[in-house]
Amino acid sequence: xxxxxxxxxxxxxxxxxxxxxxxxxxxxxxxxxxxxxxxxxxxxxxxxxxxxxxxxxxxxxxxxxxxxxxxxxxxxxxxxxxxxxxxxxxxxxxxxxxxxxxxxxxxxxxxxxxxxxxxxxxxxxxxxxxxxxxxxxxxxxxxxxxxxxxxxxxxxxxxxxxxxxxxxxxxxxxxxxxxxxxxxxxxxxxxxxxxxxxxxxxxxxxxxxxxxxxxxxxxxxxxxxxxxxxxxxxxxxxxxxxxxxxxxxxxxxxxxxxxxxxxxxxxxxxxxxxxxxxxxxxxxxxxxxxxxxxxxxxxxxxxxxxxxxxxxxxxxxxxxxxxxxxxxxxxxxxxxxxxxxxxxxxxxxxxxxxxxxxxxxxxxxxxxxxxxxxxxxxxxxxxxxxxxxxxxxxxxxxxxxxxxxxxxxxxxxxxxxxxxxxxxxxxxxxxxxxxxxxxxxxxxxxxxxxxxxxxxxxxxxxxxxxxxxxxxxxx
Amino acid sequence: xxxxxxxxxxxxxxxxxxxxxxxxxxxxxxxxxxxxxxxxxxxxxxxxxxxxxxxxxxxxxxxxxxxxxxxxxxxxxxxxxxxxxxxxxxxxxxxxxxxxxxxxxxxxxxxxxxxxxxxxxxxxxxxxxxxxxxxxxxxxxxxxxxxxxxxxxxxxxxxxxxxxxxxxxxxxxxxxxxxxxxxxxxxxxxxxxxxxxxxxxxxxxxxxxxxxxxxxxxxxxxxxxxxxxxxxxxxxxxxxxxxxxxxxxxxxxxxxxxxxxxxxxxxxxxxxxxxxxxxxxxxxxxxxxxxxxxxxxxxxxxxxxxxxxxxxxxxxxxxxxxxxxxxxxxxxxxxxxxxxxxxxxx
Numbered sequence: 001x002x003x004x005x006x007x008x009x010x011x012x013x014x015x016x017x018x019x020x021x022x023x024x025x026x027x028x029x030x031x032x033x034x035x036x037x038x039x040x041x042x043x044x045x046x047x048x049x050x051x052x053x054x055x056x057x058x059x060x061x062x063x064x065x066x067x068x069x070x071x072x073x074x075x076x077x078x079x080x081x082x083x084x085x086x087x088x089x090x091x092x093x094x095x096x097x098x099x100x101x102x103x104x105x106x107x108x109x110x111x112x113x114x115x116x117x118x119x120x121x122x123x124x125x126x127x128x129x130x131x132x133x134x135x136x137x138x139x140x141x142x143x144x145x146x147x148x149x150x151x152x153x154x155x156x157x158x159x160x161x162x163x164x165x166x167x168x169x170x171x172x173x174x175x176x177x178x179x180x181x182x183x184x185x186x187x188x189x190x191x192x193x194x195x196x197x198x199x200x201x202x203x204x205x206x207x208x209x210x211x212x213x214x215x216x217x218x219x220x221x222x223x224x225x226x227x228x229x230x231x232x233x234x235x236x237x238x239x240x241x242x243x244x245x246x247x248x249x250x251x252x253x254x255x256x257x258x259x260x261x262x263x264x265x266x267x268x269x270x271x272x273x274x275x276x277x278x279x280x281x282x283x284x285x286x287x288x289x290x291x292x293x294x295x296x297x298x299x300x301x302x303x304x305x306x307x308x309x310x311x312x313x314x315x316x317x318x319x320x321x322x323x324x325x326x327x328x329x330x331x332x333x334x335x336x337x338x339x340x341x342x343x344x345x346x347x348x349x350x351x352x353x354x355x356x357x358x359x360x361x362x363x364x365x366x367x368x369x370x371x372x373x374x375x376x377x378x379x380x381x382x383x384x385x386x387x388x389x390x391x392x393x394x395x396x397x398x399x400x401x402x403x404x405x406x407x408x409x410x411x412x413x414x415x416x417x418x419x420x421x422x423x424x425x426x427x428x429x430x431x432x433x434x435x436x437x438x439x440x441x442x443x444x445x446x447x448x449x450x451x452x453x454x455x456x457x458x459x460x461x462x463x464x465x466x467x468x469x470x471x472x473x474x475x
Numbered sequence: 476x477x478x479x480x481x482x483x484x485x486x487x488x489x490x491x492x493x494x495x496x497x498x499x500x501x502x503x504x505x506x507x508x509x510x511x512x513x514x515x516x517x518x519x520x521x522x523x524x525x526x527x528x529x530x531x532x533x534x535x536x537x538x539x540x541x542x543x544x545x546x547x548x549x550x551x552x553x554x555x556x557x558x559x560x561x562x563x564x565x566x567x568x569x570x571x572x573x574x575x576x577x578x579x580x581x582x583x584x585x586x587x588x589x590x591x592x593x594x595x596x597x598x599x600x601x602x603x604x605x606x607x608x609x610x611x612x613x614x615x616x617x618x619x620x621x622x623x624x625x626x627x628x629x630x631x632x633x634x635x636x637x638x639x640x641x642x643x644x645x646x647x648x649x650x651x652x653x654x655x656x657x658x659x660x661x662x663x664x665x666x667x668x669x670x671x672x673x674x675x676x677x678x679x680x681x682x683x684x685x686x687x688x689x690x691x692x693x694x695x696x697x698x699x700x701x702x703x704x705x706x707x708x709x710x711x712x713x714x715x716x717x718x719x720x721x722x723x724x725x726x727x728x729x730x731x732x733x734x735x736x737x738x739x740x741x742x743x744x745x746x747x748x749x750x751x752x753x754x755x756x757x758x759x760x761x762x763x764x765x766x767x768x769x770x771x772x773x774x775x776x777x778x779x780x781x782x783x784x785x786x787x788x789x790x791x792x793x794x795x796x797x798x799x800x801x802x803x804x805x806x807x808x809x810x811x812x813x814x815x816x817x818x819x820x821x
Contacts, residue, residue, distance in 0.1 A: 050549075061658060193653045196683055395481070396481045396484035423502040
């Protein structure tokens with residue numbers, strides 16, 4: 001029973017609270033829908049066979065792939081990463097490391113480790129990028145090439161790699177990430193099974209913090225011992241196993257991660273490659289590909305498959321994580337507003353309605369509404385303007401549905417993929433899936449609102465991404 | 476409405492937690508089995524290695540009997556992939572005697588998609604009977620096109636061929652987009668080459684499948700197919716034409732110069748690029764003028780292929796590139812210069 005406030009105030013507060021609750025309901029509905037579609041997709045697509053079988057099956061028909069690895073100040077990990085990439089199980093690939101004007105010894109370490117020498121290699125200068133200072137090859141392996149160029153950012157380095165590569169398909173991967181040995185042959189599968197339509201394939205990114213890594217390989221999988229990366233394990237499960245798998249199923253996948261994505265070169269070149277200076281260059285590229293293919297009325301598929309795995313290091317400190325999340329938010333906003341004409345545009349069908357609708361609800365409106373709710377809903381209730389039912393509904397949307405979605409992502413993982421080796425890991429992750437909704441989720445939304453603010457101020461700073469290195473030594 | 480949101484959220488989160496707890500319990504039980512299977516696999520692989528030395532069939536059969544069938548099948552066939560000849564045949568015999576064939580056939584019927592594909596592949600290693608009947612049934616009725624393709628390939632491996640048109644019909648239109656078709660076509664025996672060539676010239680069939688047929692034919696290295704490739708090089712479909720030009724680059728033909736030169740003028744850049752590559756491989760100096768013309772092509776890939784092809788023409792090619800590289804600045808001059816400067820590693 002609400003008493004002591006004028007009707008106008010109560011009416012105004014009720015409107016505001018319904019807007020907040022409505023936004024939360026829309027987000028939750030999207031998540032539950034994704035869960036259902038992802039569950040269906042996983043049940044229809046059981047885990048693929050062992051990599052040895054895939055090798056035998058595909059060795060003669062696997063297309064050549066160029067691995068493009070932009071590296072900026074990666075002296076700590078670069079040699080180990082390149083060694084692990086050269087040891088990938090794939091019949092026909094080359095590794096192109098693009099040293100993006102590193103200020104440290106990235107190039108020097110590569111030159112020493114692989115006895116690199118300068119050489120000439122004609123390439124199609126079809127995408128623009130900062131000048132290339134030199135190309136290097138190694139007498140130790142014919143698979144490795146290094147491009148040394150002026151600094152121009154990640155997208156610029158990737159574009160240089162695309163120019164230099166000759167394979168019809170390329171794979172982008174971060175210099176400090178580790179690909180599972182069979183990741184390429186698994187990711188190449190759609191390009192073999194449906195080569196005419198498959199345009200891009202994304203694989204799973206998993207968090208390596210806590211795992212035992214030796215010689216550029218994840219030898220033993222363990223969960224992170226610290227809380228922050230542990231929460232990110234759950235978050236990545238939700239993002240990959242639920243969201244991407246679901247959208248992939250209905251060919252509305254809007255993001256193939258720049259940390260591990262495989263693309264057909266011709267179409268990427270046709271859309272101008274990665275957009276330089278973009279905060280979300282991977283999201284931007286996929287949107288451009290959707291637009292290009294729909295505009296040219298061609299049938300295509302942009303797929304996510306969960307089996308190929310790329311390991312990455314998650315931020316362990318709040319400040320680094322905050323910078324990363326703010327940057328991701330700026331990237332999402334930038335792409336949304338850059339391609340806003342596609343939103344709810346019938347010409348772009350599912351991409352315009354579901355893909356862009358999802359970005360609108362989850363990335364554009366979501367964080368603002370939720371943070372508004374954190375402040376206003378308890379305040380309204382404590383002041384006696386808002387009924388307890390409204391407050392309870394908001395609590396349900398922020399906390400309890402959050403628990404449901406996170407735990408259900410874990411259920412999908414365990415029911416279909418079982419990639420966490422111990423039962424104890426599952427128990428710890430279940431606890432994390434519950435706990436992350438009480439504090440971590442809220443922090444995340446605050447960082448995203450900060451990203452909003454930076455976007456509005458046109459702040460293009462990437463922020464320093466401090467890493468300790470997957471091999472464990474400080475960087 | 477508001478209380479419904481709350482109540483539903485509590486019910487759903489409680490339900491999800493309960494399911495997760497059940498899955499954790501299942502994992503606890505499963506963990507023991509996983510360890511046992513890993514031990515069993517190790518024991519069986521050791522027994523297989525010992526068998527290579529002492530040929531003690533009884534010991535191997537006991538080792539197979541001591542592990543669960545799926546462990547025996549996986550480990551056994553993984554080991555078989557490393558073997559050829561008599562030893563391969565003897566181990567296959569023991570696996571069949573141990574009753575594993577029926578397990579594989581059950582997998583082909585009731586396993587998930589990955590298991591069914593694997594089962595189809597394993598049946599190709601076993602004696603034809605009763606594998607052929609099971610594989611034919613899978614080709615006829617399996618709901619997955621990948622399983623149907625695997626079954627078709629295994630049937631060819633077992634020497635059981637069905638008419639190509641019939642097989643493609645059973646694989647279905649969606650399955651006909653896969654590059655695995657090349658694997659299937661490559662398994663066609665030499666007596667069935669005519670069937671493949673007849674199919675590849677049918678303009679009403681999908682060009683992707685026709686190109687796959689030509690690629691498989693090129694892999695046979697049969698010089699008698701040169702005339703067929705020459706004919707296919709003039710196909711209106713760029714996929715088919717490019718595949719035929721690539722094939723000609725491998726097999727050669729008395730009139731190859733004229734055919735490749737004609738292909739270099741194709742309106743499709745893929746065909747022009749493949750024609751330039753073929754010219755380089757064949758080493759025909761008489762094609763040098765046409766190749767020089769392609770150094771000014773609109774498409775970079777064509778220009779580069781032409782440049783590399785000219786470089787492959789030994790002294791004449793190198794002299795031509797040097798002359799072009801020192802001429803006035805142009806697209807041709809730049810490409811000649813780039814190709815000349817290209818390192819061996821490129």
